[in-house]
Amino acid sequence: MTQKSDLLYELAWLSRPLHQEIEAAVSAMLAETTVTVRMRSVLEQLSKLGPSTVPQIAKALDIKRQYVQIMMNEVEAVGMVERSENPAHKRSTLFHLSESGAAIIRQIRDAEGKIIESFGRNLTLDEVERAHHVMEHLLTSFRTLNQRLKT
Amino acid sequence: MTQKSDLLYELAWLSRPLHQEIEAAVSAMLAETTVTVRMRSVLEQLSKLGPSTVPQIAKALDIKRQYVQIMMNEVEAVGMVERSENPAHKRSTLFHLSESGAAIIRQIRDAEGKIIESFGRNLTLDEVERAHHVMEHLLTSFRTLNQRLKT
DNA sequence: AAATTATTGACAATCAACTTGTCATAAATC
């Protein structure tokens, strides 16, 4: 095992504690709001993708549509999303952020952004870009591997 | 929001799908063995830390001792770990890898290492080192943040 | 040495974030 491979192995596994800590941080920051982590994640997708159907968001999050449906029902119930007039009711319901939903996710995103910004003070843009590239490479490598392993 | 912060935000969130894909890959590779993902993780810690108690491993994995106890009971039940003669039974049971446990985790680690090695072909050692540094920085930043948020 | 406090193992209940399976209906494709 080369030094490079060993370090890459370690790097890959950093994703576990990192993900753990990020979830904890997000959850702590949401604690005083009425938004849960899973509601936040739907709102985030809608703000990123624009008006979308449940199956589309499921694909983006790589989880089952049935679970996204639950999440979507929750945010709809509190009026954070609304159904769009769907051109000819083509296939399924299009959802979009309501005014309140848009405001809420913007606010959450801003608060999170400030924190991330402070984390970036010690890093250069170049460093972040290269790290991003390496992590993307790892991600697509694992995706390809899993594609192969599934069959 | 600067470009750097935006990219760093994205980078942080890459940990989610990455962790997801890694778990899936590990799980798929273990599918033909008698080892489960959580058993693998105990064996890995024991091989990394040497003989350890349940609470020590819980700390290393940052999960509760009660859950690690379950994991440890499982690997003990199939003879992959054994209890060490504990100097004066000082506080709690020390566990160490049995011969079979050591062989199994070595074999798993080797197979995984080969795959990671192939993923690293397109990357330089320098790139991996820098990425590792950035991700470590992110991780400690989030840990510190969570420490503050918890109080 | 005695009293107090902390740690461990064991067990039970609960939770969050999912997946899997099924059904009816509506839409898209052949």
Add this chain to the structure above:
DNA sequence: GATTTATGACAAGTTGATTGTCAATAATTT
């Protein structure tokens, strides 16, 4: 027009944990 696919709704099960509690033992304080 017939067949296949997609969607929404609902139910049950799984995994990876957490929280709470208890008794026994070990460590610390007085």
